[in-house]
Amino acid sequence: MRNPLSDKIVSIEPSGIRKFFDIVNEMKDAISLGVGEPDFDTPxxxxxxxxxxxxxxxxxxxxxxxxxxxxxxxxxxxxxxxxxxxxxxxxxxxxxxxxxxxxxxxxxxxxxxxxxxxxxxxxxxxxxxxxxxxxxxxxxxxxxxxxxxxxxxxxxxxxxxxxxxxxxxxxxxxxxxxxxxxxxxxxxxxxxxxxxxxxxxxxxxxxxxxxxxxxxxxxxxxxxxxxxxxxxxxxxxxxxxxxxxxxxxxxxxxxxxxxxxxxxxxxxxxxxxxxxxxxxxGDADVERMRTAYNQRRNYLMRRFDKMGLQCFEPFGAFYVFPSIKEFGLTSEEFATRLLQQEKVAVVPGIAFGTSGEGYVRISYAYSIEDLKEALERVEHFINRLR
CATH class of the missing domain: 3.40.640.10 (Type I PLP-dependent aspartate aminotransferase-like (Major domain))
Known part of the structure; x- marks a missing residue:
């Protein structure tokens, strides 16, 4: 039987974002900070x-x-x-x-x-x-x-x-x-x-x-x-x-x-x-959500500073991209171990290109309660790595 598939399609890797999203959906008590989806209902x-x-x-x-x-x-x-x-x-x-x-x-x-x-x-x-x-x-x-x-x-x-x-x-x-x-x-x-x-x-x-x-x-x-x-x-x-x-x-x-x-x-x-x-x-809705995202952004930056995790300060979207280079792990290894040990899902930086290696993406399009609990778990994790 001849090959039914396009070589071009087969050569393309599946999304590195969806991999961790699929895993966390099957894991009890896990917190996902991996998907770029607003936690607000449509107005x-x-x-x-x-x-x-x-x-x-x-x-x-x-x-x-x-x-x-x-x-x-x-x-x-x-x-x-x-x-x-x-x-x-x-x-x-x-x-x-x-x-x-x-x-x-x-x-x-x-x-x-x-x-x-x-x-x-x-x-x-x-x-x-x-x-x-x-x-x-x-x-x-x-x-x-x-x-x-x-x-x-x-x-x-x-x-x-x-x-x-x-x-x-x-x-x-x-x-x-x-x-x-x-x-x-x-x-x-x-x-x-x-x-x-x-x-x-x-x-x-x-x-x-x-x-x-x-x-x-x-x-x-x-x-x-x-x-x-x-x-x-x-x-x-x-x-x-x-x-x-x-x-x-x-x-x-x-x-x-x-x-x-x-x-x-x-x-x-x-x-x-x-x-x-x-x-x-919708202008007022956009402003309300943007204000909430900014509060979460500021919270994450304060927490990263407190735990000594290096992170470039972002001024757009709803993501932070902290550096994990100090831990000597690839971004895939870091994200996998964080998920296994602390039940927190983030996205390896390598998913966004080779220049993303050494970083992980964390979305703050989640409730402040989830962010607080997740950051506690992240802090426990990196303290053990240190």
């Missing part, structure tokens, strides 16, 4: 709009690109919050979460052999999606001493004549690093001079602490070469609704829409109606 007015759409029998397909009303609200939101004006008729496609938007963008833009610069540590899906689109991922190892930011020096050192796309994963999962306006100014001229395109994943754009998010697409000369990815999962606690969107120049968006038409048809109708309410009435 009631959003759920109510979804329920109401079902009660009204709105169970039909929408247009492929999404509900007209939703695309108009997305355009108004991006213009209001990030100074990004988009034509809702031709420059926005509503997708199944931000993940579909990332996949479709790579497939729409890459030819075999095109290189994609991928700052790491970063979200686990970028590299497999690049490979599935026949591109060549070129990791750029970000450094803690730089605040895990992409610098001009690192960018210039990675560009070749085959480079086509730069991924901008900020605010960053797993490090929590952000790129300020001044940080972005350093690399914009390089991007334009080298004629690169950018896929900017801004799913955590509302979750920044101390400064507002700045989109790289808002700089002169960048909107026409950038695909902005965003969605509702993190900011509005809508992970299970599976709704995101991509925005960019029409010449690219027409092809993303074509992929979306054939692979998906349209995003869930109920979720789209609910998202309209999120954008219209």
């Amino acid at each position: 009631w007015h959003i759920r109510e709009e979804g329920i109401y759409s079902l009660e009204r029998g709105r169970t039909f397909y929408t247009s492929n690109a999404g509900l007209k009303e939703l695309k108009e609200e997305i355009a108004a939101y991006l213009d209001r919050r990030f100074d990004l004006p988009y034509d809702p008729g031709h420059e926005i496609v509503v997708t199944i979460g931000g993940s579909e938007a990332i996949d479709a963008a790579f497939r729409a833009m890459l030819n075999p052999g095109d290189e994609v610069l991928l700052p790491q540590p970063s979200y686990v899906s970028y590299e497999p999606c690049i490979v599935l689109a026949d591109g060549v991922p070129v990791p750029i190892a970000l450094r803690e001493e730089d605040g895990f930011k992409l610098t001009k020096e690192l960018l210039l050192g990675a560009i070749t004549d085959k480079t086509k796309i730069l991924v901008m994963p900020f605010p960053n999962n797993p490090t929590g690093a952000i790129m300020t306006k001044e940080d972005l100014e350093e690399i914009v001229d390089v991007i334009i001079e080298k004629d690169l395109f950018v896929i900017s994943d801004e799913i955590y754009s509302e979750l920044t602490y101390g400064s507002n998010h700045v989109s790289i697409a808002s700089f002169p000369g960048m909107k026409e070469r950038t695909i902005v990815i965003n969605g509702f999962s993190k900011s509005y606690a809508m992970t299970g609704w599976r709704l995101g969107y991509a925005c960019g120049p029409r010449v690219i968006m027409d092809q993303i829409l074509k992929i979306h038409q054939y692979a998906i048809m349209c995003a869930p109708t109920t979720s789209q109606y609910a998202a309209v309410s999120a954008l219209k009435k």
Whole structure:
């Protein structure tokens, strides 16, 4: 019998995040700090709009690109919050979460052999999606001493004549690093001079602490070469609704829409109606959740300082990325032993690229009670290691 499998698919490793999530689900009294999912319920007015759409029998397909009303609200939101004006008729496609938007963008833009610069540590899906689109991922190892930011020096050192796309994963999962306006100014001229395109994943754009998010697409000369990815999962606690969107120049968006038409048809109708309410009435909800995350972030940083665990201070998303280099264990070994001995699940840094080795990711999208108990267990664990 011939091999039924694609060599390309077989070569891709399963997600390093899901492995620990699956184990902890079978373990009694375990605490998971591994999954990037808000512990808040979706705000009631959003759920109510979804329920109401079902009660009204709105169970039909929408247009492929999404509900007209939703695309108009997305355009108004991006213009209001990030100074990004988009034509809702031709420059926005509503997708199944931000993940579909990332996949479709790579497939729409890459030819075999095109290189994609991928700052790491970063979200686990970028590299497999690049490979599935026949591109060549070129990791750029970000450094803690730089605040895990992409610098001009690192960018210039990675560009070749085959480079086509730069991924901008900020605010960053797993490090929590952000790129300020001044940080972005350093690399914009390089991007334009080298004629690169950018896929900017801004799913955590509302979750920044101390400064507002700045989109790289808002700089002169960048909107026409950038695909902005965003969605509702993190900011509005809508992970299970599976709704995101991509925005960019029409010449690219027409092809993303074509992929979306054939692979998906349209995003869930109920979720789209609910998202309209999120954008219209959700600012206070976002602020309430962001305030709670910031309190948890501050708590974790104080506890790490107290237990002597080195940790870069993050200013975005809802993750911390403490260093475990002092213990002489790989991140996989550290996470496995912590789970076995203290029943606390974290994600090994190696899951986010080789430059993540020596770190673990801890999500603070959990209740303060769970965080307090988990950190007590972590402290017991590292004291024994010492």
